[in-house]
Amino acid sequence: MTSYIQVRKACKKFIHNGKEFNALDNVSLDINKGEFICLLGPSGCGKSTLLNAIAGFDHLTEGSVMIDGQEVSEPTINHITIFQNYGLLPWRNVIRNVELGLETKKIPKEERKIIAQKYIDLVGLTGLEKRHPAQLSGGQQQRVSIARGLTVDPDIIFMDEPFGALDAITRMKLQEDILRISRQEKKTIIFVTHDIEEAVFLADRIVVMMANPGRIKSIVKVPLGHHRDRIASDFLYVRDKILELFNIKTEEYIEYYI
Amino acid sequence: MKKLLSIKNIIISIAALLLVWEILFLCSSYSKALFPSPLMAFYALIEMIRSGTLLSNIGTSMYRFAAGYFSAVAAAVILGLILGRLPKVFQYINPVVQLLRPISPTAWMPFVVLLFGIGDIPAIVIIFIAAFFPVLLSTVSAVGNIDPIYLKVAKNFEISGSAATWKVIFPAVFPQIANGIHLALGTAWIFLVAGEMVGAQSGLGYQIIDARNNIRADILLATIFVIGVIGILLDSLLKSAEKRILKLWGLK
Incomplete structure (x- = not known):
């Protein structure tokens, strides 16, 4: 059986200051329907490039992306992206x-009004329908964006560091809400982040990526249930396991110094 | 309080102008007919209001102004939205725009009069030329510099073609375009007078020429004063409209 989203040998090269730069180097990935996937890694690891390629905003230099048996070429209203800003x-x-x-x-x-109201209620913005974005906090604005995405009943939701510009407390609240909404609406979600704890809190599987060239280091299945506790021992265990994966990178540096 | 202060500023500033004018009048060796006092100009203003010539000339001028200015803004915005989306095409059109832009609209005047004769058209054409380029260029540059997130959102929600232009691109760049529209208003008003001085037999610009021909410097100066006042009124009218629209955008 083929999986819902297939990324095959994806390469993305940029020319920067006359030098070729591999944003993605031979990345292959399979994602099942209904999964919550986090793409995790430091800046420059190609996680956003990979997301943009799957969402259809960016074209690969080599390789292919298939969703439900169809080659991706353009963004569609069935695959909604939530942006950081x-x-x-x-x-x-x-x-x-x-x-x-x-x-x-x-x-x-x-x-339209009835559907929109339903999702405004779902993201907890009841009573703010008539406000303009400038009159809302960053967290509220991102909730509007999530509601707007959900109204069209998309199959996939892409989230590109959606909580990156928010303060820590608002971010945690939104993480809880997006987890609840993802269970309730049963969407496939691909979520880009550089925050390890955020990835462990949200994902079914975490795709750990590395930079220079951008590649997948490892894919970690998160064996935690639907109710996740940030200070429970199993949560901390998964987080430590991922930290270890990143430590390998510092060891590479150490070898380099010797 | 702030408004009261600004009214005070206005009164003092205008009073100073009238005072300087009066002093110059008292010191000058010109005849009264050539260099009248503020009071004489004021009487001329009353005379023009009474006879109805002022109002009818203002009406004529405003009609030409509105026709030239609004058609220029509409044409420039529409063309700018299209060209802004086609930067490769604009590269070929831009040299022509840059060539035409520095030409004073009055330079076209004799040519326009030759083609259309004396009347409403020359003044309208002049205003059109004066208002068109600033609005076109600010629209093209605003569309070219649009925050890419708006285009991404439009693409994602499959809003394309003219729907993308009217629903997303135009409102997104409007605050930038508003600047050009505002600049064009002042320029257009300036060139209306120039246009009517050469190519018309009515309107405020013609009234100045007519006053000169009759050696009525008092009417001439009173008309100049009226032109200034209308210019201020138009500017503040547009400012308040702009404010109201930008408030809708949540920008002010």
Whole structure:
């Protein structure tokens, strides 16, 4: 059986200052339907490049990405991306922002309102429908963006460091909410982060990536249930295991010094 | 309080201008007919209001201004939105724009009069030329510098073609375009007067020429004053419209 998302021998090369730079070097990855995958790694490891390639925003130099048996070439409304800087339309209020995708789907106005309201309630923004993005906090803006993504009932949600610009407490609250929503809505989620704890808290599997060239170091299955406790021993055990993976990189440096 | 202060500033500033004018009048050796006092200009203003010529000339000028300015803004914004999305095409159009832009709109005047004759058209064309380029260039550059996230969101939600332009791109760049639209208003108003001085038999610009021909310097100066006041009013009108729209964007 072939898996839902297949990345095969993905390579992405950039020319920077006349030097060739491998953002992705021969990356292959399989993702099943309904999985929550975190792409984890330091900056420059190609995690965002890989996400953009799967989402269809970026084209690979070599290799292919297949989703549900179809080669990916363009972004589609069935695969929604949530960006770090939210991507809201500042001239529209919350409910009109959330309705954006429904307009493409040609859903009548009255029905749009009902669907949008449902997802505004789901992300906990009830009562703020008439506000404009500039009147909301960063966390609230990202909730609007998540609601907007969910309204079109996508098969896959891509999240590119979505909580990177938020303070620690807001981030934890949103992590809990996105975990709850992902269980409830049963979406396939691919989530880019450089925060190890965030990855362990959210993912079914963590794809650990390394830089120079961008590649997959290892894929870690997170053997934790749906209710995750950040200070439980099994949570800390998984986190330590991933920390160890990154330590290998420092050992490489040590060899280099000798 | 702030508003009160600014009213105080305005009154003092205008009073100083009138004072300087009066002193110059008292010291000058010109005849009264050539260099009138502020009071004489004021009487001329009253005379023009009473006879109705001022109002009818303002009406004519405003009609030309509105026709030239709004058609220029609409054309420049639409063309700018299209060209902004096609940077390769704009590379070929830009040299022509750069060639035409530094030409004073008044330089076109004799040519326009030759083609269309004296009347509304020359003034409207001049205003169009004056307002068109600043708006076109600010629109093209705003679309070229649009935050790529808007294009990504449009692509992701499969909003393409004209829907992308009107739903996403135009509103996203509007705050930048507004700047060009505002600049163009002042320029257009300046060139309206120039246009009417050469190519028309009515309007505020013509009224200045007409006053000169009749050696009525008092009417001439009163008209200049009226042109300044209308310029300020147009500017503040646009400013408040701009503020209201930007507030919708959550920017102010």
